[in-house]
Amino acid sequence: MTQEPKQTYYEKNKETILKKKKIWCDNNKAKINERQKQYRINNKEKIAEANKVYYQENKTAIDEYSKQYAKQNRDTLREKEKIYRANNKEKIAEKSKVYYDNNKVKRNENTKKYYHENKDQLNEKKKEKVKCVCGCVLRKVDIKRHQTSPTHIRIMDELKLYGRQLTQSERHNQRTTCECGCIVAKRTLKIHKQSIKHINLMEQQQA
Numbered sequence: 001m002t003q004e005p006k007q008t009y010y011e012k013n014k015e016t017i018l019k020k021k022k023i024w025c026d027n028n029k030a031k032i033n034e035r036q037k038q039y040r041i042n043n044k045e046k047i048a049e050a051n052k053v054y055y056q057e058n059k060t061a062i063d064e065y066s067k068q069y070a071k072q073n074r075d076t077l078r079e080k081e082k083i084y085r086a087n088n089k090e091k092i093a094e095k096s097k098v099y100y101d102n103n104k105v106k107r108n109e110n111t112k113k114y115y116h117e118n119k120d121q122l123n124e125k126k127k128e129k130v131k132c133v134c135g136c137v138l139r140k141v142d143i144k145r146h147q148t149s150p151t152h153i154r155i156m157d158e159l160k161l162y163g164r165q166l167t168q169s170e171r172h173n174q175r176t177t178c179e180c181g182c183i184v185a186k187r188t189l190k191i192h193k194q195s196i197k198h199i200n201l202m203e204q205q206q207a
């Protein structure tokens with residue numbers, strides 16, 4: 001003789017129980033929230049630890065889910081973030097200041113430690129030479145400053161005008177045509193412009 005498998009009270013009345021539970025929950029929302037909040041406060045460390053373990057065990061799936069979620073909700077999240085930032089400007093500023101201050105010592109130590117551990121390598125790097133587009137060979141760390149220097153600018157002008165860098169004497173004798181029509185040595189242009197000759201010629205042009 002076969003016997004119906006015995007059902008527990010819960011299984012038999014599952015639907016009714018769940019319905020009742022839902023009604024009770026709906027009626028006691030505030031109480032439940034308060035209780036959950038208390039529980040979270042009282043078990044902060046326990047929960048954090050459990051979360052950590054859970055994360056470690058499900059790392060791949062969670063990371064993938066977060067990635068997908070972020071991708072699908074990019075605009076919403078960005079908008080939310082923007083609103084949060086706008087509403088919490090002072091709080092955020094204060095927080096970053098505290099963080100900055102708290103980590104000052106640590107940061108300095110890290111920098112020091114990093115420098116110490118990589119001293120040789122860093123020194124080598126500093127000595128590393130590179131060739132600038134103008135043809136100058138200099139240390140990599142100096143190149144940015146060099147590229148705004150008069151030397152670099154002058155060489156680049158020469159390359160554009162003559163296709164090569166001028167020699168010292170060529171540069172010394174380099175001539176240019178003044179707006180008055182005179183051909184003068186470039187280095188004397190400033191003085192020339194104050195000369196009677198230049199002033200007269202300019203006056204004639206304007207007349």
Ligand SMILES: [Zn+2]
Nearest residue numbers: 132134136152
């Ligand atoms: Zn250069």
Ligand SMILES: [Zn+2]
Nearest residue numbers: 178180182198
């Ligand atoms: Zn002139």
